[in-house]
Amino acid sequence: MEILHDIQLQPYNSFRTRALAKFFCEPESAEQIKEVLSRFPDEEKLALGGGCNLFFTKNFDGLVIRPAVKGISLLDETADELTVEAGAAEDWDGFVDYCVRRGLSGLENLSLIPGTVGAAPVQNIGAYGAEVKDVITVVKSIDIKSGATVDFDNGACRFAYRDSIFKQMRRYVVTSVIFRLKKSFVYRKKYVDLNEELNGIDSPSLAQVREAVIRVRERKLPDYRKLPNAGSFFKNPILTFEEKENLLSLCPEAPVFPLDGGVFKTSAAYLIDKAGLKGKREGKVGIYEKHALIIVNYGTDDGKKILSFMQSVQQTVSDRYGIKLEPEVWVF
Ligand code: EPU
Numbered sequence: 001m002e003i004l005h006d007i008q009l010q011p012y013n014s015f016r017t018r019a020l021a022k023f024f025c026e027p028e029s030a031e032q033i034k035e036v037l038s039r040f041p042d043e044e045k046l047a048l049g050g051g052c053n054l055f056f057t058k059n060f061d062g063l064v065i066r067p068a069v070k071g072i073s074l075l076d077e078t079a080d081e082l083t084v085e086a087g088a089a090e091d092w093d094g095f096v097d098y099c100v101r102r103g104l105s106g107l108e109n110l111s112l113i114p115g116t117v118g119a120a121p122v123q124n125i126g127a128y129g130a131e132v133k134d135v136i137t138v139v140k141s142i143d144i145k146s147g148a149t150v151d152f153d154n155g156a157c158r159f160a161y162r163d164s165i166f167k168q169m170r171r172y173v174v175t176s177v178i179f180r181l182k183k184s185f186v187y188r189k190k191y192v193d194l195n196e197e198l199n200g201i202d203s204p205s206l207a208q209v210r211e212a213v214i215r216v217r218e219r220k221l222p223d224y225r226k227l228p229n230a231g232s233f234f235k236n237p238i239l240t241f242e243e244k245e246n247l248l249s250l251c252p253e254a255p256v257f258p259l260d261g262g263v264f265k266t267s268a269a270y271l272i273d274k275a276g277l278k279g280k281r282e283g284k285v286g287i288y289e290k291h292a293l294i295i296v297n298y299g300t301d302d303g304k305k306i307l308s309f310m311q312s313v314q315q316t317v318s319d320r321y322g323i324k325l326e327p328e329v330w331v332f
Contacts, residue, residue, distance in 0.1 A: 013230075036065065108185075112218070237324070
């Protein structure tokens with residue numbers, strides 16, 4: 001396996017910001033990951049997937065490990081379920097397509113999310129009422145500190161909204177993910193956008209749901225290959241009772257949903273939109289015109305510009321509504 005020096009990371013992050021990695025490698029197996037970890041014990045490490053949920057503001061003075069572990073295999077089959085393992089480097093949407101074509105359900109709502117299979121559990125990717133944690137049984141990884149193989153069962157992954165042990169600790173390189181998928185499919189009307197898109201179809205097929213998700217996403221979300229971005233930039237905020245009351249006194253029509261534990265979720269897109277920021281630009285960075293939760297790059301290669309735009313959005317929303325928006329995207 002080749003170890004490259006001073007590699008430009010611009011092609012490896014969907015915001016297309018420039019930064020050099022001191023060392024860079026693309027190991028094709030768990031053994032190769034272990035080998036490279038033992039060769040560079042003292043370097044800082046960063047495991048990179050599709051780079052669709054992060055951007056760089058400075059050079060990375062360490063070793064970037066971009067796993068190239070490929071392959072999809074069927075592990076186990078029962079009367080109504082199939083267990084499938086996919087390598088971390090498999091393209092996420094390619095894998096969803098593979099499953100949908102074989103009539104396997106559970107991933108269809110997560111169609112067209114950019115990135116790799118290995119990054120899916122890190123973020124616990126979610127869309128249209130589904131989260132990937134609902135179908136993951138095991139995440140296989142290598143511990144960056146010890147070089148050991150560590151398999152996490154679903155509970156050990158500490159999945160939460162856009163969060164997991166992999167995101168919290170940044171200590172594991174995911175090598176493959178095991179999913180348990182259903183051989184049958186029943187559509188559950190969980191998400192209004194999707195129901196509207198399927199208007200007129202009572203019991204859509206798996207393929208019809210996937211196509212509807214693709215249409216909604218293509219309409220609302222920019223393609224990073226044409227307009228660099230990292231999807232939703234902020235998490236939907238969780239509010240205390242007092243924060244929720246304050247928001248409703250300022251905006252009585254704000255979307256607010258009760259969660260367990262006496263807290264409430266609101267929509268970051270709503271807050272940014274309501275603050276008048278939708279479509280706003282500062283130099284070559286701005287809020288996407290069709291969706292307020294997406295920060296887009298109109299032509300800078302400097303991540304610091306994106307960072308300062310992010311901070312100005314946070315400041316405006318905090319000044320207006322007393323709510324701190326937390327980025328979903330990783331800033332390096
Ligand atoms: N809204 C506005 N203005 C806008 C857009 C949305 O006010 O410009 C309000 C509307 O009230 C709308 C609500 O925000 O009903 C929610 O919008 P949307 O349904 O688009 O969902 P979201 O909360 O903005 C989340 C995920 C997306 C996922 C969609 C669909 C997060 C951070 N984002 O967005 O995930 O695709 O739901 O399920 O949870 C991603 O994580 O990168 C991502 C794209």
